[in-house]
Amino acid sequence: MSIRKWLVPGLYILFLMLPIYWLLNMSFKTTNEILGGFSLWPQEFTTENYVAIFTDPTWYNGYINSLIYVLINTVISVSVALPAAYAFSRYRFLGDKHLFFWLLTNRMAPPAVFALPFFQLYSAVGLFDTYWAVALAHCLFNIPLAVWILEGFMSGVPKELDETAYVDGYSFWHFFGRIFIPTITAGIGVAAFFCFMFSWVELLLAKTLTSVAAKPIAATMTRTASSSGYELGLLAAAGALTIIPGAIVIWFVRNYIAKGFALGRV
Amino acid sequence: MITKTRNQKAWFLVLPVILLVAFNAIIPLMTVVNYSVQETFGDNLFFWEGVRWFEEVLHSPRFHEALVRQLTFTGIILLIEIPLGVMIALQMPRSGPWVSVCLVLMALPLLIPWNVVGAMWNIFALPDIGLLGRVLNATGLDYNFTRDPLAAWVTVILMDVWHWTSLVVLLAYAGLSSIPDAYYQAARIDGASRWAIFRYIQLPKMKRVLTIAVLLRFMDSFMIYTEPFVLTGGGPGNATTFLSIDLVKTALGQFDLGPAAAMSLIYFLIILLLSWLFYTLTMRNEGH
Structure with a gap:
């Protein structure tokens, strides 16, 4: 599989996934952590948001x-x-x-x-x-x-x-x-x-x-x-x-x- | 093409569809027409007003501004999404195990509820905690879509490109998949250039699906409501108040039923007229 062949579709999919990743990232953070600062992944990983929903x-x-x-x-x-x-x-x-x-x-x-x-x-x-x-x-x-x-x-x-x-x-x-x-x-x-x-x-x-x-x-x-x-x-x-x-x-x-x-x- | 037999009994097969759609289309439409020619002061008292609301809406600067914003928005997203979608579809490999995975990932934005799309882009673009906002501000730009009309426009357009380009990709890819390999082999023997292959083989084969893509993107972008409403609320000021947002503000916010109904009808007629024009023009070109 050559890299050039997948370059354009790959970049496009990356662009599509970024906001989705950000949503997932937020969903595993506590509200305090979200409002407290900026981080690329959850520092205090929590599933309490999902537990609350279920x-x-x-x-x-x-x-x-x-x-x-x-x-x-x-x-x-x-x-x-x-x-x-x-x-x-x-x-x-x-x-x-x-x-x-x-x-x-x-x-x-x-x-x-x-x-x-x-x-x-x-x-x-x-x-x-x-x-x-x-x-x-x-x-x-x-x-x-x-x-x-x-x-x-x-x-x-x-x-x-x-x-x-x-x-x-x-x-x-x-x-x-x-x-x-x-x-x-x-x-x-x-x-x-x-x-x-x-x-x-x-x-x-x-x-x-x-x-x-x-x-x-x-x-x-x-x-x-x-x-x-x-x-x-x-x-x-x-x-x-x-x-x-x-x-x-x-x-x-x-x-x-x-x-x-x-x-x-x- | 199938030769069709004349058979009036076919009406019975269509009847359920007609009844269901008529229930949903004709009764509400008549309600709108009813409101559009009357004035009400509550208590179910209505007074005949004739075409007054239509004249009012057609002369109102607020409607003109929303219409211009709507046309600009639809124009921009069509100019970006159609070429971009075609380009990506052309770059997609034609077969292989990864193609399905790619198509599924690309279709993902299409199946996210529209308010979630708006909310997702909101937290993605917020200047302090959003990835996009943070990165843009880090490069030295002063980016804040809640304050700056230009930034709001860029964000709304980026969101729509993110949301809907995949539809164009899927359609264009479907058109491309229907081209037999023999066409490409013939082109290679003739020594055709990349551009010639695109212009004389791929583009004609994609024409039909692209017509559908343009029509769907035109109609849906012209009706856009939820995503920009959740993202920007139509603001800052009225900067991203498109026709649907303006209409809902008038109808539900101010409860001006008459003008809202007149505006609804004008709005619907504009979509019908533009779709019909585009369709007739493309079909006429096909004839030549």
């Missing part, structure tokens, strides 16, 4: 809440996007192009625009402060994305597959569930990855739509920051822990991430 329900429930609505959202988005993407990739129907474009425009809607109306809408239907409110609200940008990615993958599957199955006497749903879905598992993986990602990282809507029962970890962090003064060590540890679910998910789809958008049609 023993306090208001903290660890935040992670559980976030994971629950992210998973609900991913399942809903991908399962309703599958038949729709199939329709877009195989059939022409009245208004199909306009419909596709309209779906994509929702990916362009700034969450800041929708925060207040969403609050009113979900309060009116009685879903405020539930996992469902956040999961459904995130469908606004995740469904269009899932349809877009899946449509790209499905268009890469030759139509002969469908025709042969119908000639063999398969009904539509039988063919769709038994033959078609298994052939595009990579696409489903990529779509699920991006749904997970955009739901996991979003804060504005998740914070607006919850108060206590379904409060996401990100909101717990912002509220702690303001209520209990400046507990940097605790905040850093909480932040460091939010990286883990994402890292696990990336590892599973590492061979497909790059393909995801490449196959989507513009």
Whole structure:
């Protein structure tokens, strides 16, 4: 392995890792040490920040809440996007192009625009402060994305597959569930990855739509920051822990991430 | 390309998507439209105002300033992230056991919640206890992003480059991976230069994914809210108050529903218009 070959990617990854290292460094320091001075690694190594998070329900429930609505959202988005993407990739129907474009425009809607109306809408239907409110609200940008990615993958599957199955006497749903879905598992993986990602990282809507029962970890962090003064060590540890679910998910789809958008049609 | 059959029953397959997205898109959008043409004094009393709020927003210097800041920010990050991402993707080896590890490490920033990104950069850049702030000040620069607008801008831009360049790298790398080896062999036989290979083989193959990259980066940077809000709070002063931050300040801070709604609609229309323009222009070039 020549060094020159890896120089640019290596430097770039170093740049990416520096702030993450700094966050980890802070998370193993006591708040006193953080405010007391500057050091490249913890002088009095402590895990008390992590212990505090894992023993306090208001903290660890935040992670559980976030994971629950992210998973609900991913399942809903991908399962309703599958038949729709199939329709877009195989059939022409009245208004199909306009419909596709309209779906994509929702990916362009700034969450800041929708925060207040969403609050009113979900309060009116009685879903405020539930996992469902956040999961459904995130469908606004995740469904269009899932349809877009899946449509790209499905268009890469030759139509002969469908025709042969119908000639063999398969009904539509039988063919769709038994033959078609298994052939595009990579696409489903990529779509699920991006749904997970955009739901996991979003804060504005998740914070607006919850108060206590379904409060996401990100909101717990912002509220702690303001209520209990400046507990940097605790905040850093909480932040460091939010990286883990994402890292696990990336590892599973590492061979497909790059393909995801490449196959989507513009 | 698949030839599609005409079948109106396909509507039933799309129906669940339409219902879910319409519930989330049309009802809130109509709420916004409703507010944008009315005045309220609380108690659910509304008065028709027509286009007054739209005129007010379009003529307000505050909106103009936020819009200019937003356009500058989006322009700068596109000019940095797209070329940088393409350059890194070109330097990546095309295969080998380490490529997966590299891709995973590069994708890591994309999966960090946005407020954590802001908080992380805050403690990374603080002049007294942050690594970046400390190093910059040690070199003799007077760097303090909470006081100096220029430093705040540099920090916000650096944060966005850190956060999103990997998306461009992943997309460009995907485009490059789809080029068959035979193309490179042919180019080598013809004695093509490095630049010629890039210009006539790699760039055309990346064009489609780069269009997606530019569109996504444009849309997302135009909607940016959480990261700069956590990092700088829109300050110092209003130096990093982008459109979304300004909008939330108006809507939730001052509770000016009418002007906030009018601003929302103008904001949304600007994103739609610019995305549509970019898309049409790229596609037209493709035609020639």
